[in-house]
Ligand code: BES
Ligand code: MN
């Protein structure tokens with residue numbers, strides 16, 4: 001989508017669709033007033049009658065009389081009280097605008113940015129993200145209805161700036177937002193693709209394509225290389241499937257040579273049947289989403305490379321299926337993780353942690369400056385936090401604070417769970433160094449403790465995205481299926497680190 005930012009008369013700017021944010025209870029801003037004037041007071045009348053209130057999430061479409069305004073249609077979109085306006089509210093307003101564009105079959109739209117306390121760059125970025133995310137449509141696998149009018153893709157948007165908003169800042173925000181949201185849409189597509197298409201090989205090919213397009217370097221390990229690396233935990237998970245596993249490594253070298261990289265790790269389990277500890281049939285189809293952490297990692301790496309962030313970043317995705325059959329790992333099996341610790345596999349459905357620890361251990365060669373990992377790791381996290389927040393746990397409070405802040409800034413909320421030593425007891429094994437399940441109590445935390453056993457001397461935070469990586473699509477800029485989480489959190493964290501590094505670098 002081509003997104004530009006300019007100052008223009010909202011009433012006269014020509015557009016098949018104009019989205020106009022409406023405040024609740026407050027004095028409307030100049031854009032509203034000028035459009036209302038051009039429409040002979042119709043908008044003020046809607047407000048007076050209570051047909052339009054400006055409550056957050058409200059939408060009303062009006063059709064100005066021919067010749068009165070540049071816009072053919074106007075979407076009035078409620079954003080709530082001016083004092084409560086946040087980037088996330090703007091993102092959602094933009095999501096509504098993109099959905100209306102699809103209904104109106106408009107290939108372009110104008111969005112009047114409201115004057116607010118949100119800095120111009122952040123506002124433009126949020127709106128650009130909302131538009132690109134809202135325009136996403138996963139229909140590859142549906143046949144077109146020949147009787148229905150042809151779909152029109154939204155491919156252009158103009159952000160109309162309020163008084164005082166800097167055009168350069170706004171344009172820069174829109175540029176960043178477009179890159180981040182397009183990367184997130186890539187992650188959504190990878191998540192939504194069925195397990196028979198998005199296999200480990202497919203994810204590896206996707207990583208190779210991203211690397212080719214952005215100039216990143218890519219390394220792919222197959223079973224042979226994994227055996228040489230002694231990744232027996234990852235291999236144990238993969239051994240029950242005809243699909244070969246892959247370990248995908250993308251490297252963005254934007255920082256100084258020799259500078260320790262940030263490392264992003266994402267679970268790329270392309271279908272989780274549970275293995276011999278098989279899952280119930282009900283809802284098992286959703287386990288195609290078990291690679292969303294990996295998809296977000298690939299998406300984030302694409303955005304980081306396209307933004308050319310001045311920092312070194314490595315993205316690692318261990319990818320496998322978890323099936324059952326005569327070759328599958330069995331409860332009671334003991335394997336040695338790449339890090340050297342022996343693992344008793346008491347539950348083959350706790351496979352995510354097995355593939356992750358070999359990836360985490362592999363990452364030690366990069367001497368991570370800090371590491372985040374994201375995984376649809378536990379059903380327990382969905383019970384604890386529902387779909388409203390990603391659970392975060394780690395070994396470093398400052399890094400945890402950074403991740404929570406990145407979640408807040410991007411609208412992909414993160415919430416900490418405690419890692420008391422007590423929980424560590426639950427994964428002690430009678431026969432091996434450690435077992436892969438600590439049972440039901442605090443299942444999210446004992447999973448994090450398992451990962452922590454393989455983390456080296458670097459700051460690390462684990463994000464359990466089981467409740468947030470896919471959903472019902474009720475948020476205006478989303479749709480049913482993959483949300484793209486953790487793409488935005490990952491990119492935001494790396495951007496914040498890059499900015500901090502720039503600020504402290506000697507001149
Ligand atoms: N992929 C699942 C976790 C999951 C469950 C994600 C529901 C999204 C929604 C993971 O591999 C798993 O099966 N975890 C087990 C762990 C248990 C056996 C210790 C779980 O949560 O039941
Ligand atoms: Mn599982």
Ligand code: ZN
Pocket residue numbers: 269272290349351352376377
């Ligand atoms: Zn899983």
